[in-house]
Amino acid sequence: MAGNNNLNSAKSARKDEFYTQLTDIEKELKHYRQHFRGKTVLCNCDDPFESNFFKYFVLNFNRLGLKKLLATCYTGSPIANRQLSLFDVLGTAEGTENRPYKAVVTTVYDKTGDGGVDMLDVAELFKTGENELTELEGDGDFRSPECLALLAEADIVVTNPPFSLFREYVSTLMEHEKSFIIIGSLNAVSYKEIFPLLMNNRIWLGYNNGDMAFTVPDDYEPRETRYWQDENGQKWRSMGNIAWFTNLDIKKRHEEMILVRRYSPDEYLKYVNYNAIEVTKASDIPCDYAGQMGVPITFMDKYNPDQFEIIGISRELVRTISEDVKKNGAYPQIGRFYLNIGETKYKKVYERLVIRNKHPETPREGKINAD
Numbered sequence: 001m002a003g004n005n006n007l008n009s010a011k012s013a014r015k016d017e018f019y020t021q022l023t024d025i026e027k028e029l030k031h032y033r034q035h036f037r038g039k040t041v042l043c044n045c046d047d048p049f050e051s052n053f054f055k056y057f058v059l060n061f062n063r064l065g066l067k068k069l070l071a072t073c074y075t076g077s078p079i080a081n082r083q084l085s086l087f088d089v090l091g092t093a094e095g096t097e098n099r100p101y102k103a104v105v106t107t108v109y110d111k112t113g114d115g116g117v118d119m120l121d122v123a124e125l126f127k128t129g130e131n132e133l134t135e136l137e138g139d140g141d142f143r144s145p146e147c148l149a150l151l152a153e154a155d156i157v158v159t160n161p162p163f164s165l166f167r168e169y170v171s172t173l174m175e176h177e178k179s180f181i182i183i184g185s186l187n188a189v190s191y192k193e194i195f196p197l198l199m200n201n202r203i204w205l206g207y208n209n210g211d212m213a214f215t216v217p218d219d220y221e222p223r224e225t226r227y228w229q230d231e232n233g234q235k236w237r238s239m240g241n242i243a244w245f246t247n248l249d250i251k252k253r254h255e256e257m258i259l260v261r262r263y264s265p266d267e268y269l270k271y272v273n274y275n276a277i278e279v280t281k282a283s284d285i286p287c288d289y290a291g292q293m294g295v296p297i298t299f300m301d302k303y304n305p306d307q308f309e310i311i312g313i314s315r316e317l318v319r320t321i322s323e324d325v326k327k328n329g330a331y332p333q334i335g336r337f338y339l340n341i342g343e344t345k346y347k348k349v350y351e352r353l354v355i356r357n358k359h360p361e362t363p364r365e366g367k368i369n370a371d
């Protein structure tokens with residue numbers, strides 16, 4: 001249908017169609033097993049027959065001890081109905097197969113009697129009505145009333161939401177006070193809607209942050225870098241700045257970062273426009289510095305709230321720029337820290353989080369290193 005094609009291209013243009021691999025989901029979710037027993041899980045950006053999130057939860061339903069699994073997908077997702085669809089399962093009328101639908105799973109067992117549980121059992125359990133697979137009334141938008149009703153029912157939301165709606169997606173989850181494990185861009189750490197949640201220890205990063213590869217729809221344009229097609233013609237994209245965001249307690253956020261460097265004023269320059277030292281790599285945080293330190297946003301991957309306090313982000317901490325920096329600094333920019341790199345030369349530093357060590361070691365000379 002022409003209308004649908006237009007819709008699909010418009011959606012693809014938004015570049016939201018990145019599909020998560022089962023191995024990446026397994027690698028992350030193995031750290032959260034204790035949270036799932038007796039819980040209702042919602043995957044609300046997930047075609048039940050295409051999403052590996054749905055697959056992970058339905059195939060591990062009994063092992064995790066889930067109470068219920070809910071999944072909804074969005075109108076016209078290009079990947080929808082490519083393998084096993086609502087059409088195959090329910091034999092719905094031709095032309096309706098692109099409709100968004102919801103899956104409600106409360107039981108998973110070897111329905112086909114072939115000795116193991118797989119997606120065919122899942123399809124069979126939908127056909128017999130032991131689980132429910134029904135069309136949604138609306139378009140499956142996570143903000144639609146019927147999807148919000150499912151959200152209200154859920155205990156934990158787990159998915160890779162549309163990158164373009166990440167801010168709104170997180171605020172919807174926070175408003176509804178839901179637990180979640182979701183994928184986003186590491187850059188979201190510095191978003192004005194997301195950073196305060198991290199700073200105030202309401203959300204944090206999961207385990208496997210950094211590189212991740214995703215399958216993308218056929219109509220995605222090839223790219224010079226981080227793009228390939230596999231032997232089956234499947235297109236792939238990878239990104240180096242992917243992060244898992246969660247508000248479920250995990251061991252990792254209680255692990256102390258081992259600090260091996262010591263402070264020296266020659267090695268750690270102070271910013272000219274803020275009273276903190278520049279630490280270019282989180283692994284270089286000195287163990288004996290008690291004052292404020294500027295670190296890259298990748299620090300969030302190592303953040304343990306018992307060890308460090310997050311004070312703010314450069315964007316919000318410096319709202320003015322001196323005449324000297326304006327005149328002599330390259331690309332003067334409000335909201336950035338500057339270092340003096342000789343005479344009247346100033347170097348602009350990337351966005352920094354400002355942190356403080358809650359328990360700094362005593363310096364060798366016995367004098368506290370701070371402001």
Ligand SMILES: C[S@@+](CC[C@H](N)C(=O)[O-])C[C@H]1O[C@@H](n2cnc3c(N)ncnc32)[C@H](O)[C@@H]1O
Nearest residue numbers: 016018019020045074077140141142160161162
């Ligand atoms: C990054 S993809 C990930 C898909 C799937 N969760 C996965 O991990 O493989 C985000 C998905 O959200 C869907 N989507 C886009 N806008 C949406 C909305 N407003 N509500 C719900 N889903 C949406 C897209 O169609 C896309 O399939």
